[in-house]
Amino acid sequence: MAAEHSIEHVVSHATEAQHDMPEISNIITILAQRCHGHPLVSWLHRWENMVFAAIIALVISLIAWKYGRKPATIPEGGQNLVELFVEGTDRFIHSIIGKTARQHVPFIGTLFLYIWFMNLSVLVPGFKSATSSLNTTVGLACAVFFYVQGVAIKSNGIVGYLDHLAGQPRDVVGWVLSPLMFLLHLIGEFVRPVSLSLRLCFNIFAEDIFLAVLVGMGISLGLAMHLPIGIPLQVLVLPLILIFSTVQALVFSLLSAVYIALMLPHEAHGEHH
Numbered sequence: 001m002a003a004e005h006s007i008e009h010v011v012s013h014a015t016e017a018q019h020d021m022p023e024i025s026n027i028i029t030i031l032a033q034r035c036h037g038h039p040l041v042s043w044l045h046r047w048e049n050m051v052f053a054a055i056i057a058l059v060i061s062l063i064a065w066k067y068g069r070k071p072a073t074i075p076e077g078g079q080n081l082v083e084l085f086v087e088g089t090d091r092f093i094h095s096i097i098g099k100t101a102r103q104h105v106p107f108i109g110t111l112f113l114y115i116w117f118m119n120l121s122v123l124v125p126g127f128k129s130a131t132s133s134l135n136t137t138v139g140l141a142c143a144v145f146f147y148v149q150g151v152a153i154k155s156n157g158i159v160g161y162l163d164h165l166a167g168q169p170r171d172v173v174g175w176v177l178s179p180l181m182f183l184l185h186l187i188g189e190f191v192r193p194v195s196l197s198l199r200l201c202f203n204i205f206a207e208d209i210f211l212a213v214l215v216g217m218g219i220s221l222g223l224a225m226h227l228p229i230g231i232p233l234q235v236l237v238l239p240l241i242l243i244f245s246t247v248q249a250l251v252f253s254l255l256s257a258v259y260i261a262l263m264l265p266h267e268a269h270g271e272h273h
Contacts, residue, residue: 024212026052027126053130056117060110085109096257097264100155104260107147112253115140115200119245122208123238131248132208137201141193144256149189152263164263165189192259196252203248207241 032045044051067082089109094101115131122129130136153161167174167181214234222230 023132023208024122024128024215026128028052030126048128049130049133049136052121052128053118053136055127056114056121056130060113060117085113093257096254097261100264104151104257108253108257108260111140111144111256112249115252116246116249119204119207119249120242122211123241129204129208131200132205134197134201137197138193140200140252141197144196144259145189145193148256148259148263151260155264160265192255196255200248200252204245207244210237211241 026048028041028044028048028051031041035041063078063082067079071079086105086109089112090102090105093105093108097104118131118136119129121127122132131140152164156164162182163169165182165185166178167185169175169178169181211234214237215230218233219230221233222228225231
């Protein structure tokens, strides 16, 4: 209980700190400023991260529906990109998990795309990165946590799952240390989603602050030089933002794949094709 209270305390303070930092205005914050007090706008402003996350989910769903419902025998254009991504993800996950990787490719691939799109959505005028909010990243980390535990129980059975958490004791020393190993493994399983969520959130949050500062500097320079518009300084760092957002999505997905691999029986890692 003390640990849970401590985590909640840290998350609460981190969330409050986020509201005091500069950020690029999005369409919902602009509406909230102009239609202050309107019930619908107030609701959207309160849940803006969930709204933008839902829009990204809808975009990914539409892309999957468009290129997956009637795939051409000879792919071209967008279908080529989708198939290239799927094949690349399949090979990548296979190199980590092994011969059972294919059944986890849809989850990890979707996770990567979802996080990547959300990370980059701040570059779209009027949007914001939903992954800059702990509400979003904690939800993603919890999804990974429950998926990993589900895979572990399904692959090992309840007894095998508990045996894994106990360090798989096979001798007297192992059985003596098994309660300690069980406790350490259990703590580790709960620490992983906390680590995943905090790493992604604060890295993307820092990226968004950096962009907001550049936009503010550009506007100030434009005003100082009596220009009708601000100077788009943020354009200079777009390649860096693209790389950084991709790396963050990749790290989250890679760690998720590693967590899955660690929970699988040893024979599941055997043969790599």
